[in-house]
Amino acid sequence: MRIALDAMGSDNAPAVEIRGAVEALKGSAGVFRLVLVGDQVAIEAELRRHPASSRERIDVVHAPQRIEMSESPAQAIRRKPGSSIAVGLGLHKRGEVDAFISAGSTGAAMAGSLLMLRPLPGVDRPAVGTLFPTLGGQTLVLDSGANVDTRPHHLVQFAHLGSIYAEDLMGIETPRIGLLNIGEEPGKGDERAVEAYRLLAADTRLNFVGNIEGRDVVWGNCDVLVCDGFVGNVLLKFYESIAEFIAGILRNDPDDGNAEPYAKRILDTLDYTKLGGAPLLGVGGVTIICHGGSPPRAICNAIQIAAQAVERGMVRHIEREMSRLAEMSAA
Amino acid sequence: MRIALDAMGSDNAPAVEIRGAVEALKGSAGVFRLVLVGDQVAIEAELRRHPASSRERIDVVHAPQRIEMSESPAQAIRRKPGSSIAVGLGLHKRGEVDAFISAGSTGAAMAGSLLMLRPLPGVDRPAVGTLFPTLGGQTLVLDSGANVDTRPHHLVQFAHLGSIYAEDLMGIETPRIGLLNIGEEPGKGDERAVEAYRLLAADTRLNFVGNIEGRDVVWGNCDVLVCDGFVGNVLLKFYESIAEFIAGILRNDPDDGNAEPYAKRILDTLDYTKLGGAPLLGVGGVTIICHGGSPPRAICNAIQIAAQAVERGMVRHIEREMSRLAEMSAA
Numbered sequence: 001m002r003i004a005l006d007a008m009g010s011d012n013a014p015a016v017e018i019r020g021a022v023e024a025l026k027g028s029a030g031v032f033r034l035v036l037v038g039d040q041v042a043i044e045a046e047l048r049r050h051p052a053s054s055r056e057r058i059d060v061v062h063a064p065q066r067i068e069m070s071e072s073p074a075q076a077i078r079r080k081p082g083s084s085i086a087v088g089l090g091l092h093k094r095g096e097v098d099a100f101i102s103a104g105s106t107g108a109a110m111a112g113s114l115l116m117l118r119p120l121p122g123v124d125r126p127a128v129g130t131l132f133p134t135l136g137g138q139t140l141v142l143d144s145g146a147n148v149d150t151r152p153h154h155l156v157q158f159a160h161l162g163s164i165y166a167e168d169l170m171g172i173e174t175p176r177i178g179l180l181n182i183g184e185e186p187g188k189g190d191e192r193a194v195e196a197y198r199l200l201a202a203d204t205r206l207n208f209v210g211n212i213e214g215r216d217v218v219w220g221n222c223d224v225l226v227c228d229g230f231v232g233n234v235l236l237k238f239y240e241s242i243a244e245f246i247a248g249i250l251r252n253d254p255d256d257g258n259a260e261p262y263a264k265r266i267l268d269t270l271d272y273t274k275l276g277g278a279p280l281l282g283v284g285g286v287t288i289i290c291h292g293g294s295p296p297r298a299i300c301n302a303i304q305i306a307a308q309a310v311e312r313g314m315v316r317h318i319e320r321e322m323s324r325l326a327e328m329s330a331a
Numbered sequence: 332m333r334i335a336l337d338a339m340g341s342d343n344a345p346a347v348e349i350r351g352a353v354e355a356l357k358g359s360a361g362v363f364r365l366v367l368v369g370d371q372v373a374i375e376a377e378l379r380r381h382p383a384s385s386r387e388r389i390d391v392v393h394a395p396q397r398i399e400m401s402e403s404p405a406q407a408i409r410r411k412p413g414s415s416i417a418v419g420l421g422l423h424k425r426g427e428v429d430a431f432i433s434a435g436s437t438g439a440a441m442a443g444s445l446l447m448l449r450p451l452p453g454v455d456r457p458a459v460g461t462l463f464p465t466l467g468g469q470t471l472v473l474d475s476g477a478n479v480d481t482r483p484h485h486l487v488q489f490a491h492l493g494s495i496y497a498e499d500l501m502g503i504e505t506p507r508i509g510l511l512n513i514g515e516e517p518g519k520g521d522e523r524a525v526e527a528y529r530l531l532a533a534d535t536r537l538n539f540v541g542n543i544e545g546r547d548v549v550w551g552n553c554d555v556l557v558c559d560g561f562v563g564n565v566l567l568k569f570y571e572s573i574a575e576f577i578a579g580i581l582r583n584d585p586d587d588g589n590a591e592p593y594a595k596r597i598l599d600t601l602d603y604t605k606l607g608g609a610p611l612l613g614v615g616g617v618t619i620i621c622h623g624g625s626p627p628r629a630i631c632n633a634i635q636i637a638a639q640a641v642e643r644g645m646v647r648h649i650e651r652e653m654s655r656l657a658e659m660s661a662a
Contacts, residue, residue, distance in 0.1 A: 135579050145513060148521035182476060182564040190479035190561045214568030218576035230521045231562045233513040235569060237545030245549035246577050248466050249600050250593060262581060262593040269580050 001031060002059075003306050004088040004097040005299070007038035008066045009104030011292045014038055017103065018046045020299025022054040027300070032307050035059045035097050037088040038066075063087035066104075069292070073107030077115060085109055089116045092285045099286035099306035101277065103294045109287060110146055110280055117285035120319050122326030125150065126282030127158045127229070128289065129165055130236050131275055136220025140166055141180075143226075144278065145233035152195035153329070155179070155226045159206050160321050161281040162224035168312040169279075169305060170223065178212035178222030180231060185211070192228065200226075205321075243270035276301025279309070282318065286310055332362060333390075334637050335428040336630070338369035339397045339415040340435030342623045345369055348434070349377045351630025353385040358631070363638050366390045366428050368419040369397070394418035397435075400623070404438030408446060416440055420447045423616045430617035430637035432608065434625045440618060441477055441611055448616035451650050453657030456481065457613030458489045458560070459620065460496055461567050462606055467551025471497055472511075474557075475609065476564035483526035484660070486510070486557045490537050491652050492612040493555035499643040500610075500636060501554065509543035509553030511562060516542070523559065531557075536652075574601035607632025610640070613649065617641055 005021055007014040014036070021034050036043050040062040047055060065083040067076040077086055085108050091097045093116045102109045110128065119126050129142035142158050143150070159177045166175035179197055181189040186197050188211060200208045209222050217225065217235070227235075247263035274297055277290035286309045288302045309315070336352055338345040345367070352365050367374050371393040378386055396414040398407040408417055416439050422428045424447045433440045441459065450457050458474035473489050474481070490508045497506035510528055512520045517528050519542060531539045540553050548556065548566070558566075578594035605628055608621035617640045619633045640646070 135576060148513070180565060182479070182561055182568075190559075193561070214565040214570075215572040217569055218572050228521075230513055230524070231565050234511060234545040234562055235565060237513075238548055238566060238569065239545075241546040241549050242573050242577070245466060246573070246597055249597060253596070259593060262590060265584070266577055266580060 001307060001310050002033045002035055002097040003099045003101065003303060003310075004035040004037055004061075004091050005303065006084045006088050006100070006102035006104050007036040007043050008063070008084040009102040009292070010290070010294050010299070013103070014043050014046050016294060016296050017299055018043065018050065019296035020294075020303065021058065022050045023296055023300040024303035025054055025057050028304070028307065031311075033057045033059060034303070035061055035091060037061045037063050037091070038084040039064070061087060061091065067108045069105050071105065071108070073105055073111040076105070076108050077112045085112050089113060093117060098310040099288070101288045101290065101299070101302045101306055103277075103290035103292055103299065106145070106289050109289050113280050113283045113285065113287040117283040117287065120282055120284055120315070120322055122322035123157060123161070123282035125154050125157065126280055127161055128278050128280055129162055130278045132217065132236075132239060133270060134218050134220030138170065139217065139220050139222060139225050140170070141225045141227065141232055141236065142281065143229035143232050144236045145229050146280070147229040150192070150228045152192055152199055155192070155196040155228070156199045156203060157282070157322070157325070158226040159200055159203070159208070159224065160325055161318060162226060163206060164314065164317045164321055165279060165281055166223045168314045168317060169308055172223050174207045175223040176209045176221070177206050178209055178225045180225055180227035180235075181211035181213065183211060184213065196226070240272050243267045273298050274301070276305045279305070282322070284315065286315060332638060332641050333364045333366055333428040334430045334432065334634060334641075335366040335368055335392075335419040335422050336634065337415045337419050337431070337433035337435055338367040338374050339394070340433040340623070341621070341625050341630070344434070345374050345377050347625060347627050348630055349374065349381065350627035351625075351634065352389065353381045354627055354631040355634035356385055356388050359635070359638065362642075364388045364390060365634070366392055366422060368392045368394050368422070369415040370395065392418060392422065398439045400436050402436065402439070404436055404442040407436070407439050408443045416443050420444060424448060429641040430619070432619045432621065432630070432633045432637055434608075434621035434623055434630065437476070437620050440620050444611050444614045444616065444618040448614040448618065450613055451615055451646070451653055453653035454488060454492070454613035456485050456488065457611055458492055459609050459611055460493055461609045463548065463567075463570060464601060465549050465551030469501065470548065470551050470553060470556050471501070472556045472558065472563055472567065473612065474560035474563050475567045476560050477611070478560040481523070481559045483523050483530055486523070486527040486559070487530045487534060488613070488653070488656070489557040490531055490534070490539070490555065491656055492649060493557060494537060495645065495648045495652055496610060496612055497554045499645045499648060500639055503554050505538045506554040507540045507552070508537050509540055509556045511556055511558035511566075512542035512544065514542060515544065527557075571603050574598045604629050605632075607636045610636070613653070615646065617646060
């Protein structure tokens, strides 16, 4: 198994990526090789700061260009064929690697994956899933920003994509699927949610547990939470900001000098950059998107997730399920 | 000035309502009288537990029925003309009181207000505004649940409604209006957000500060944040749950027995039940909706807000602004 890692993606590239890569190789006994994609000189220089042994399972593929966060994703992918994202996804497309990971422009990694790996048959809108830490474990929220203006049947597709991810990657046998909504009862919500509820409830292949309100998210009452990418993205970004918000409240008390450990604990527990990145589900390959601010641990986690997705045959499972779904809708 | 208070609304009615009422009267020197609406026997019994002096500025209007949370709001209002909500709004409709407050069924208070107070000319969709505590003060988020499937011009109306509320009730001269969105730049978001941005930016009567992402909400970079009621409601309910979530994280550490004061401080700071209730903006009257779990302090705050809204002529200001807006759109 070979996994390509965009070495030029994160805010502290390539140092962070390479530390994450070395860490991941240390923890896994020969299961995979890593292909670092990016500026060869910079990568080699950084690699020399690590033990020579880690070099044995690392290949480097030169990519002279880099896509900036400010660029229009779809244009950048086309205009910069030599970018680390385009080169890495090209390797994946040609079967030279089995997965691709980037902490660079989310939009470009997504646009590139759609263009080069293509949506799987039966998938109208590949979706980005994000893991939310909750009091009851992790919940995969999808779509978390790739797709806005979705229709009800897209949410059903997201449910299937998420269900397979939860089975293969989170080890959950019959994942509980929730629909993000503004009331508990069927019939609540906007037109999209009302119809999505009906479709999800009628889908016997899903373990649909019903509507999940905003206040229920932190309790982790479902494993997969489906929603349109607009509300998913607002929720995700709000979630990412609360740790700092709460730490701010604790630190703002001038009469208490002992709040710091508690502020730190909250920041640590909810540190999303530690998590392993968000999978793009429904394309013909394994793409994992990491935060620009990822520390090495997040890159390492993303590599492990990618390896597991390949090992468990996640893409094949999604392909099988989605064509079955498409056949059923056609029938 | 007379303010009607649904005495049968909250989870602990009428005790909580009456304590809140007595508190509000104590704090204000003869500005208003309160009309308690509900079961006369229960109200009188509860009033006897308070000093007789507070009775001087309280009237009681009997309402034999009560709308339950489980009832369909629109039906309940029609089927229970003797409910505290219907009777209270009836008083407002006939001009016998100047404002109405309820901690009962939000849906019923809203449906009743639409039916009996009617939307003001030029207001397609009256909206519920909710105050979010932020690190930079309070932000009024609207719509926070009354309106789903909104169109872009509805969001512009929300912006005007919120702007006047912020001027009259929050004392802000030129309130900063933000659009809840999934990116900073114009052109980001779903179809509704893209078009709403264009309309808001072109509206010279608004101090539009642009898109506000989920992560920006807690910083309080705007005074009024407009959005469709679906995402607004998800965000609001999520917000309401984070205090308990974070307190749970702090309390869950078995090695630390000293976390409790910090958990409590977070719960206190973000205790939404303390806030004074959510105004329904755009109807021909002052309706304030409180949480079912409101403590007396929240009822007291809601009474003060209602009094201020009447005193400042909020409804007249909204009426003037919305008809001007309607004329401009027609021109």
